[in-house]
Amino acid sequence: MSRTLIKNGKVVSTTGVVEHDVLLDGETISALGAPGYFTEEGIDRVIDAAGKYVIPGGIDVHTHMELPFGGTFASDTFETGTRAAAWGGTTTIIDFAVQKAGEDVHAGLADWHRKAEGECAIDYGFHQIIGGVDDESLKAMKYLVDHEGISSFKLFMAYPGVFYSDDGQVLRAMQTAAECGAMIMMHAENGIAIDVLVQQALARGETDPKYHSLTRPSPLEAEATHRAIVLSHVAGNVPLYVVHMSAGDALNEIAAARHLGRNVFAETCPQYLYLTLEETLGKPGFEGAKWVCSTPVRSKTNDPHYIGQMGHGHQSDLWKGLRMNELAIVSTDHCPFCFKDQKEMGLGNFSAIPNGIGGVEHRMELLYQGVASGELSLERWVETCCTTPARMFGLYPRKGVITPGADADVVVWDPTKKTKIGINDKHHMNMDHSAYEGYVIDGKVDTVISRGTVVVEGDQYVGRKGHGQYLKRGLSQYLV
Ligand code: DUC
Ligand code: ZN
Numbered sequence: 001m002s003r004t005l006i007k008n009g010k011v012v013s014t015t016g017v018v019e020h021d022v023l024l025d026g027e028t029i030s031a032l033g034a035p036g037y038f039t040e041e042g043i044d045r046v047i048d049a050a051g052k053y054v055i056p057g058g059i060d061v062h063t064h065m066e067l068p069f070g071g072t073f074a075s076d077t078f079e080t081g082t083r084a085a086a087w088g089g090t091t092t093i094i095d096f097a098v099q100k101a102g103e104d105v106h107a108g109l110a111d112w113h114r115k116a117e118g119e120c121a122i123d124y125g126f127h128q129i130i131g132g133v134d135d136e137s138l139k140a141m142k143y144l145v146d147h148e149g150i151s152s153f154k155l156f157m158a159y160p161g162v163f164y165s166d167d168g169q170v171l172r173a174m175q176t177a178a179e180c181g182a183m184i185m186m187h188a189e190n191g192i193a194i195d196v197l198v199q200q201a202l203a204r205g206e207t208d209p210k211y212h213s214l215t216r217p218s219p220l221e222a223e224a225t226h227r228a229i230v231l232s233h234v235a236g237n238v239p240l241y242v243v244h245m246s247a248g249d250a251l252n253e254i255a256a257a258r259h260l261g262r263n264v265f266a267e268t269c270p271q272y273l274y275l276t277l278e279e280t281l282g283k284p285g286f287e288g289a290k291w292v293c294s295t296p297v298r299s300k301t302n303d304p305h306y307i308g309q310m311g312h313g314h315q316s317d318l319w320k321g322l323r324m325n326e327l328a329i330v331s332t333d334h335c336p337f338c339f340k341d342q343k344e345m346g347l348g349n350f351s352a353i354p355n356g357i358g359g360v361e362h363r364m365e366l367l368y369q370g371v372a373s374g375e376l377s378l379e380r381w382v383e384t385c386c387t388t389p390a391r392m393f394g395l396y397p398r399k400g401v402i403t404p405g406a407d408a409d410v411v412v413w414d415p416t417k418k419t420k421i422g423i424n425d426k427h428h429m430n431m432d433h434s435a436y437e438g439y440v441i442d443g444k445v446d447t448v449i450s451r452g453t454v455v456v457e458g459d460q461y462v463g464r465k466g467h468g469q470y471l472k473r474g475l476s477q478y479l480v
């Protein structure tokens with residue numbers, strides 16, 4: 001069994017930064033010791049992490065590899081997407097298997113296993129999308145929790161006719177989740193109202209990409225978030241996790257529910273922390289299509305739709321929410337589409353642009369920039385990107401923590417270097433543009449280890465497809 005010693009590094013956990021050497025034995029972490037505690041005898045590989053941080057491998061709990069959506073497929077396969085994730089210091093993803101109305105949940109899950117098996121560079125698990133709530137799919141939810149290691153189910157209050165569930169269906173699925181201890185993940189936007197605004201905009205000839213955001217105003221995210229919270233309460237306080245939160249007014253709903261002691265959680269994504277309507281989606285011509293995703297990127301300041309205290313910007317609210325644990329996790333909602341031929345499907349009609357942004361490679365980097373610019377502590381970076389994801393989705397303490405017995409998923413991070421993101425710079429996702437083109441970030445991924453195997457070192461990918469294993473997950477361990 002191969003033994004690796006990571007020495008002289010600063011190990012970052014949710015509770016602090018400690019100088020520790022870390023010993024990896026085969027696929028697991030076997031011990032931590034004071035610097036110099038372990039001899040190098042019998043060690044196969046020594047990694048000198050002097051001046052660097054040693055953190056648990058990142059966990060991205062929201063990706064969509066090869067998702068069929070908007071008349072096309074997300075452009076990353078499990079092979080290309082998990083390799084890009086590894087490049088960015090992410091060693092686990094949780095992707096979404098799909099079931100739509102009239103389809104069989106088990107067949108949808110089998111399809112996802114077929115896409116992923118033998119393809120992944122890093123470990124992976126699945127959530128299950130329930131796009132058609134009926135007696136059969138409710139029965140399947142129980143089976144997936146008991147037998148398939150799937151303990152979280154995504155419902156949609158958006159996308160009528162595609163994934164949408166009405167309130168009665170949401171309530172039934174929540175009741176079933178409550179019975180089996182599962183988590184409900186919610187895409188919280190009022191899709192019925194949004195569809196009316198979209199049709200009205202198109203009828204007025206408003207076809208540019210920016211209207212994607214303007215027809216999904218933040219109160220419709222806040223309203224759906226509130227409704228999901230109420231329904232989860234009526235369903236027996238089932239744990240609720242609201243995905244890709246983009247709006248300060250929606251966040252206020254989460255904060256209020258959490259203040260009441262409710263099992264309500266939320267995530268945000270880098271696009272909502274960094275990208276703005278003015279600078280991206282609102283670019284002249286069709287270029288803004290690159291940033292069409294749902295929930296949408298929003299106005300930086302003075303959003304006239306914002307419900308709440310005037311003068312609030314969504315981004316500053318989201319950063320504050322991350323610090324305050326109103327937002328528990330940062331994921332990416334990685335759903336890449338190429339500009340050519342894919343985003344271009346919506347030329348002349350913003351509502352036909354496939355929704356999604358690729359970001360699985362850059363989450364750890366962009367959030368470390370939050371540390372460098374004083375928005376987050378180092379500990380909170382690790383907590384929101386590595387540890388809480390593991391606890392929230394039943395992977396802890398196997399993942400998300402540097403402790404004896406945990407999987408040897410470890411990232412060595414160099415805070416003295418910089419990362420330049422861009423299609424001709426750092427970019428390994430299968431897409432022809434970068435949502436973060438030209439960003440220069442403090443810090444850089446140095447070495448990435450997945451279950452004891454080095455997969456990225458010295459600006460080289462040295463992993464292999466098929467190394468990543470399917471993770472059967474337990475129930476959420478992160479309840480109020
Ligand atoms: N939002 C996106 O931007 N893409 C895929 C699905 C979703 O909810
Ligand atoms: Zn969604």
Ligand code: ZN
Nearest residue numbers: 062064333335
């Ligand atoms: Zn998503």
